[in-house]
Amino acid sequence: MAKPTTENLTLPAFPVTMVRELDKHFIHDEINLKEMLANTNKGLILYFYPKDNTPGCTTQATEFTSHLNEFADLGYDIIGVSRDSVESHEKFITKHNLHIALISDTDEKLCQYFDVIKEKNMYGNITLGLVRSAFVFDADGNLTHAQRNLRAKGYTDRLLEILAN
Template identity: 50%
Template structure:
């Protein structure tokens, strides 16, 4: 998985562990839009806000034939706690090996309390029914992001 995704191009198929106990396989979603939002860490303030907002708007995404998935480097156990705590109705994907993070080029140098660390830059990608990347949003602010993404999906 060395190549990076590109706007307007087909996203290479990938498989990754999902919080529903199954393996997420992008190819299984042909015919649907897939919204992947990458976030830094389960149970942190911004990531919680973002997850709650996506959860609240989930029925509207579904009406637009769009499946929503959150993805971070957290373990499935961490994801399960996060889902249970906030009753998320969508699945979280665990990328502990950073393979999908690298595919989407979301691992960036970040300043954490004055120390430079490598972490996930909050980013969202929309893949159309044919598997092409049609939306790329980086350096996102968590609050209000889900509503912005709903408008982006409506505009497709």
Template identity: 50%
Template sequence: MKNSQESISLPTFEVTLVQDGTEQTCDLAALVKDSQQGLVLYFYPKDNTAGCSVQATDFTELKEQFANKGYQIIGVSRDGIKSHHNFINKKALNIALISDTDETLCQHFDVIKEKMMYGKTHLGVVRSTFVFDKNGVMIASFRNIKAKEHAQTLLDFL
């Protein structure tokens, strides 16, 4: 895991958050102010895929430990709201997910890159995590990370 000190701000535009069987529209910059210490915002390629499921369930299992450190965890993908509800139910996730179907958030954080799969290139989300303090200032960014054990490594970092 590589810690980069690039400077990306928390956006002030509204996003759709899916959690506990409901959806709500919120502003991430305002949401982080409600946290004790800050926000962990992680981007993943697709709901219900092997690596993304491992990462989401790891964050779910460690959610209380992140909360004890004062951090809220939110996952982001380009999947729709219905897909997020299915993912949450199927994997028993207790973390919030953002539906970024228009890729506004993905573009803001520059996580859509050319990727190679089965010998063909396509544009996809590069697994990345950004950590913000209570004031919305980014304190760490991790790009092109591996799903397995990332949540624990990040918890240790915090």
């Protein structure tokens, strides 16, 4: 599968595993993002983060949760994506009372499709890591905003400002 460029990026048609909490129960769905978007009248914010329960990722997830109604008022659903397991996502959701859905991309298929795994220099060691990124699709599935290498703290406020204008 060829990787799309940011200019021609669309939502993929392959299934992914989504975890969300509803009435204190976890729901695991195999979803197709392209079909999911086609069945709603909302746009989609798909954000990628490195690891559950780490400081920056927790900040980002809790900020998205705290602004969930504002994003909904603008017509957007929010889904976080990391390479963590379904079980890790469940603990992350519970520990931080998150109200956003999370995708478990343990096979890195979605991460590779969006080209968010890059070389990182961690204390002199070169490793492959997930680059914090966000992609915004309108209700028709068109990419309207993309940002890579973003900072976790305050990003939701900046994104709300972008989407409101």
